[in-house]
Amino acid sequence: MDTILFSDTVGGIMVERIKREASFNMVSKHFHNEYEIYYLVSGERFYFIEKQTYDVKKGSLVIIDRNQIHKTVGTNTTHHDRILMLITEEALEPIFQLYDNIDMRSFFTKNSGVIELNEAGQHYVEELLFGIIREMKEKHTSYEFVTKAKLAELLIFATRCKNGENATLKSETIQTEKYKKINEIAEYITQNYQYNISLADISEDFYISKCYLSRIFKEITGFTVNEYINIIRIKKAQQLLENTDYSITQIAGLVGYDSITYFEKVFKKYTEISPLKYRKKLMKLKQIG
Template sequence: MRQLVYEAGVDGLILDRCVRDYEFNMHTRHFHRHYEIYYLSEGERFYFIDKQTYLVKKGSLVFIDRNQIHRTGAVAGGQSYHDRILVSLDGDKFTPYLTLSGFQLERFFSRNYGVLELSPEDSAYVEQLLDSIADEILQEASGYEFLARSRMLELLIFASRRMSCQPAAAKREAVQTARHRKVDEVAGYIAAHYNSQESLDALARRFFVSKCYLSRIFKEVTGFTVNEYISIHRIKQAQVLLASTDYNITEIAEMLGYESITYFEKVFKRYTETSPLKYRKRQQALAQTPSGQV
């Protein structure tokens, strides 16, 4: 059974709390333009982020950067019951509220994505803070939008301080099952060689597994097929090249391993819902927009 405890939002900030008592794996094709914070109040979950799988324990926070591939999944042999709070932050809309604080949202998430394990005392503080944000939004008392955003900033500053004190190995300890290690190895290789023309057969041979086995475990862990995962990394790099270089669309397609510009444009639109040219124009317009006026 799925129980939605609450769902609340103001401009740039949305959060919901959900309890599930059945085996649940996040749907596929999950990456997006907003930042995400995941707090696990009860249970245990596997969390695949970018190219590595983590075990998320009760009382932990997870931070997901924009356009970062991620997927939660049930822990094999573990309890299916879990209670989580999910926060979505729209960087374009939320960043202007951080101007006076000096807190840099983009910098925080690019440096601190992954899992942050908390002490019982810190977990209680984080859970109370998140619930209080939802209460403010749902009750709509005077000044609720300001208070909700201020408390979210409080959470971000708290997490930033804890991250700076906690060793990287403690924040980002990967799952060590054989299946997850293999997928992490393949995902890491793809992330570094996304522009190669290596086939699924060749990848399977490189990592000493059968094609069928690799296809199955990769989809189970990441939520993506191997080819989808390759496409996503290519499109993410295409976004960087479109926004920061003068290469034309044909040159970018060739650099990323696409033999057909038509196919490149089709894949780009599938994952971004816009064309490469429109994406470049949008990024150029944003670069010329004064901060806080997006």
């Protein structure tokens, strides 16, 4: 049974707290343009990020960069209580400008991953998160400003955690044979996305049946093998669109597509915008910045 304790969106910041008493596996394919902060109030979850799976326990803070692949699934612990924040680039811009001297713009890129907080760290983070929820609930004068101020404080705290204050950065991943195999395959796809690789090729290279590979890959990552290949390619294409002057046709070839028409179709499927419009949008944002 799911209990939605809170859900609201203010100025590009969505906050949701849900308590679940039964086993739950995220079914939606998580790959989005918002930044994400996830805090586990209680319980335990397996959390797949990019190409690794982590055992996330109570009091863990998870930082997800824009367009990072991620998914949570249940463990033997059936219940969990979590707070989720999705934050747009526009919502963070005032924070980026205010704290520009400490390089907040690269915060999510540098700090993505799982942070295990000690008791003092958990208390501090929960005070901030519950304070944000309270501000969004009560909507007193300047509540949006206070919400963003508390978010900025949370980001600074997480930056300090990187230096070992009140926390441990979780580096070890789940090492059962099934999870190790999927981590290896995800790494293989990440390194070879530009080539013509298929489910059959991977199945043969890793000595695993196509049926079993398809089932466990979808179970752990939330994606089919082909979807994962396409997403890795599109993520690389986004980087090339932003950082190079290559034409759309050249980029399509560099990330593994023989057909520019198919490349544009897949790109739009995952980003809801064409490659050309994506590049123009980036150029416009750079001009504004």
